[in-house]
Amino acid sequence: MRSIESLGRYIIRFLEEFGRIASLLYSTIKQIFTHPFDIKGILKQMVEVGINSLPVVLITAAFTGMALALQTYTGFARFGAEAMVGFVVAISMTRELGPVLTAIMIAGRVGAAMAAELSTMRVTEQIDALESLATNPVKYLVVPRFLASLIMVPALTVIAAIVGILGGYFIVVVVFGVSPAVYWHWTWVYTEWKDIYFGLIKAFFFGGCVSLLSCYKGFYSAGGAEGVGKATTSAVVFSIIAILISNYFLSALMFA
Amino acid sequence: MIEIIDLHKSFGKNHVLQGVNLKVDRGESMVVMGGSGSGKTILIKHIIRLLRPDSGKVIVDGRDMAELNEKELYKMRKRFGMLFQSAALFDSLSVWENVGFALLRERQMKESDVKKIAIEELKVVGLTGVEDLMPSELSGGMKKRVGLARAIIHNPEILLYDEPTTGLDPILANTIGDLILELKKRLSVTSVTITHDIQAAYKIADRIAMLFKGRIIETGRPDEIKNTTNPVVRQFISGGLAASGEDLEEVV
Ligand SMILES: Nc1ncnc2c1ncn2[C@@H]1O[C@H](COP(=O)(O)OP(=O)(O)O)[C@@H](O)[C@H]1O
Ligand SMILES: [Mg+2]
Numbered sequence: 001m002r003s004i005e006s007l008g009r010y011i012i013r014f015l016e017e018f019g020r021i022a023s024l025l026y027s028t029i030k031q032i033f034t035h036p037f038d039i040k041g042i043l044k045q046m047v048e049v050g051i052n053s054l055p056v057v058l059i060t061a062a063f064t065g066m067a068l069a070l071q072t073y074t075g076f077a078r079f080g081a082e083a084m085v086g087f088v089v090a091i092s093m094t095r096e097l098g099p100v101l102t103a104i105m106i107a108g109r110v111g112a113a114m115a116a117e118l119s120t121m122r123v124t125e126q127i128d129a130l131e132s133l134a135t136n137p138v139k140y141l142v143v144p145r146f147l148a149s150l151i152m153v154p155a156l157t158v159i160a161a162i163v164g165i166l167g168g169y170f171i172v173v174v175v176f177g178v179s180p181a182v183y184w185h186w187t188w189v190y191t192e193w194k195d196i197y198f199g200l201i202k203a204f205f206f207g208g209c210v211s212l213l214s215c216y217k218g219f220y221s222a223g224g225a226e227g228v229g230k231a232t233t234s235a236v237v238f239s240i241i242a243i244l245i246s247n248y249f250l251s252a253l254m255f256a
Numbered sequence: 257m258i259e260i261i262d263l264h265k266s267f268g269k270n271h272v273l274q275g276v277n278l279k280v281d282r283g284e285s286m287v288v289m290g291g292s293g294s295g296k297t298i299l300i301k302h303i304i305r306l307l308r309p310d311s312g313k314v315i316v317d318g319r320d321m322a323e324l325n326e327k328e329l330y331k332m333r334k335r336f337g338m339l340f341q342s343a344a345l346f347d348s349l350s351v352w353e354n355v356g357f358a359l360l361r362e363r364q365m366k367e368s369d370v371k372k373i374a375i376e377e378l379k380v381v382g383l384t385g386v387e388d389l390m391p392s393e394l395s396g397g398m399k400k401r402v403g404l405a406r407a408i409i410h411n412p413e414i415l416l417y418d419e420p421t422t423g424l425d426p427i428l429a430n431t432i433g434d435l436i437l438e439l440k441k442r443l444s445v446t447s448v449t450i451t452h453d454i455q456a457a458y459k460i461a462d463r464i465a466m467l468f469k470g471r472i473i474e475t476g477r478p479d480e481i482k483n484t485t486n487p488v489v490r491q492f493i494s495g496g497l498a499a500s501g502e503d504l505e506e507v508v
Contacts, residue, residue, distance in 0.1 A: 036363065117348075125344035128306045132338040133358050133406075134330040 024138070024216050028146050031139040041144035049110050049145075049211075050152035054159070056105050061160035064097055065089055065167025073176055083178065086186035089168035094191065094199045095255065098161035099153075100247050103206035106153055107239035111214035114145055115235030118218025119228045127219070142215045146208065153207030154200045161199065198254045205250060210239045257282040257414065257446045258303060263312035265298055272298050274470030275312070280448060285440055287449045287457040289492065290467035296450040297341055299467065300416050303448060304336050305329060316414070334358075337407035341418040341450075343399035345391035351378070351402055352387035358410040377405040381435060397428045404432070408439060415439065415447040421456045433459045454493055458482070466492065 072088045118141060121127050130137045165187060172178045214235040221231035258280040265273040272295040280286040290296045301307045302314050305321045314321045316332065324332060345354050355374035359365055365373075375387050381401040391399060400420065407415065420436060421429035433456050439445060440460070451457055457464055458478045465475040466489050474486050484490060 121346075124347075125340045125342055126346055128301065129338070129340055129344040129346070131306055132304055132333060132336065132340075133361065134333040135357075135361050136326075136330070 020220065021212065021216050024142070024219065025212055027138045028142050028212070031136060031143050032147065034136075034139065038139070038144060041140070042147050045144040045148035046152055048113075049106065049148045050155060053106060053109055053152075053156060056109060057102055057156050057160050058163055060101050060105055061093070061098070061163040062167040064101060065093060065164030066171050068092055068097070068164070069168035069171035070175075073172060082176070083182050084186050085168065085172050085178075086165075086183040087190050089165055090187045090191045091195055093161040093164035093168075094195045096199075096247075096251070098157045098164060099199050099202040099206060100243060102157045102160045102203060103153060103210060103243045104240055106149070106156070106207070107210045107214075107236055107243065110149070111210045111235050111239045112232050114211065114214040115218040115221075116228060116232045118215055119221035119231035120218075122219065122221050123224055123227055137219075142212075142219070145215055146211045149207035149211035150204055151207075153210070154203040157200060157203035161196075194254075201254070202247065202250050205246065206243050209242045209246065213239050213242060257284070257317060258448065259313075259315040260299075260302070261313045261315065263299070263302060263314065264310045265295070265302070265307065266310055272470060273302075273309075276467070276470070276472055278465055278472055278475070280446060282446055283444055285436075285447045285449065285460055285462045287451060287461035287464045288467055288472075289452055289454070289457055289464060290450075291452065291492070294467050295470060296452075296467055297418055300338075300418055300448060300450050303416060304333055304338060334410065335413045336416060337410070337412035337414070338416040339400070339403050339407045339418060339420055341422070343391075343396075343403035345394075345399055345402055345406070347391050349391075350387070351389050351391065351394070354391065354402060355387075355405045355409055357406060373409065374405070377409045378402070380408075381405045382431065397424045400424065400432065404435065408443070411443060413443075413445060415445050417447065417449040417451075419451055419453075420449060421451060421453045429453065429456060430459075432456075436460050452492075468492075 069085050069089050072085045073082050076082045076084060076088075118127075121141070127137045127141075130140055169180070169183055172183050173180050217231045217235035217238065221227045223230070258278075260276055260278040263273050263276040264271070276299060278286070278288070288296055288299065298307060302309060303316070303321075305314070305324075308322065317335075319328075319332070321329075321332070345351075346357070349357070352371050352374040353360065355377055356370040359370045359373065360367065371387065378384065378387060378401075381404050383398060383401055383405070386394065386398065386402070391402070394402065400423075404420070417436065421432050424432065436447070436449070437460055440447060447460075449457075449460060461478050463475055463477055464481045465472045466481075466486075467473075468488050474481070474484060474489050476484065481489065481493070484493075
């Protein structure tokens with residue numbers, strides 16, 4: 001009886017939270033189309049989300065591409081198919097690893113920062129101050145972060161996929177001595193455009209998820225400095241879980 | 257001008273406001289006193305709908321705040337200026353951008369003009385040469401004064417001050433008190449000031465209200481409050497210094 005009760009409470013809390021996230025999404029979208037358009041704020045966030053995340057994304061993508069090539073090469077060599085490594089790297093980086101790894105890095109770096117910044121603003125009354133100065137805090141704080149992520153996560157994903165494929169090239173061609181023509185042939189021959197743009201659709205979705213969830217956690221935090229810490233941690237954890245779960249369903253929907 | 261009618265507000269089991277009634281006339285300076293954690297900040301935030309009542313009403317200039325739509329609400333808020341307990345300066349903006357925030361958001365003036373006005377407004381609160389600093393570079397007292405400049409730059413009709421003198425040394429507290437008095441004369445504003453600094457209250461109040469256990473238990477002119485027979489108010493006045501000492505840490 002007890003456990004059913006607490007399960008019920010848990011479900012209600014979950015639905016409540018889901019409702020609040022949906023309502024934040026709704027007001028964010030509404031505020032995007034409300035005059036004026038804050039281009040300066042968006043550009044600032046694009047630098048923060050995109051340019052400043054470039055180093056981590058580059059490193060992650062390069063080493064992932066290299067590890068993938070290494071494993072596939074030695075694995076495929078067992079049945080004489082090592083020439084095909086280029087294909088495995090290309091399809092993994094465009095469909096799966098490019099978007100997912102980029103989004104996870106963004107969740108850790110940018111999502112955490114968004115949650116920390118907004119929750120600090122909440123507990124120090126800065127969000128109240130915005131309201132008191134007749135400024136909609138969703139428009140001022142959430143919209144630029146949301147739009148910047150929608151644009152920059154796909155952009156970073158393209159770069160991650162390219163760098164991953166170059167990492168694979170380095171291992172296959174430079175380390176194992178396969179001819180470059182063979183690597184490129186297998187990179188392109190079975191790769192389709194839809195691998196690339198489905199990957200980008202995922203990245204777009206992840207960008208929205210990470211920024212919305214992180215802003216949500218920051219925006220509705222409470223309880224002083226401790227609340228800031230909690231908001232930051234749970235923004236990262238929730239974002240990554242959301243990325244991994246939605247990635248499966250998006251993959252099933254688009255590629256199956 | 258401002259009328260609060262039977263206002264109730266709870267957070268979970270904590271029934272903070274239990275039927276507050278308060279009327280502030282146009283041009284009047286009302287001071288609400290009360291102990292730490294008695295719900296003063298909660299009360300003042302209801303006036304400009306940063307919080308919504310569980311029950312009861314807040315009426316400003318004849319309009320029920322709860323019934324305003326978003327556009328009307330923001331229009332109404334432009335008639336207000338609010339100084340927050342923690343100053344609540346935007347830490348990603350410089351001092352002058354903080355002060356000029358309301359004007360920058362309106363987008364009707366050039367940035368360089370806004371900056372000039374902001375510098376003038378900073379002079380009004382006794383600050384010079386700080387316009388290009390960041391809030392983190394300011395002392396607690398300076399932050400309060402920058403917050404004050406930000407609250408008055410758009411010439412509001414109604415000013416809400418949450419603990420304007422708490423955490424300041426007596427001289428600075430006195431200066432801020434003078435400043436509030438002067439603004440009252442210059443702008444003929446209606447104001448609600450929250451404080452537990454008795455001296456400041458006597459200085460700036462036309463009337464003083466005492467918030468205790470979620471209700472306003474007494475209202476009166478400063479001289480009436482000084483000579484009150486209400487035991488709670490008497491104790492608060494005599495023990496007031498200890499109470500404000502407690503809150504010093506909160507601010508800094
Ligand atoms: N957002 C909130 N959530 C829960 N409780 C709150 C919140 N804000 C204030 N409280 C509680 O309400 C009471 C009154 O707070 P407040 O109005 O800030 O007091 P003060 O008179 O010192 O300004 C306190 O007990 C505080 O813990
Ligand atoms: Mg307070």
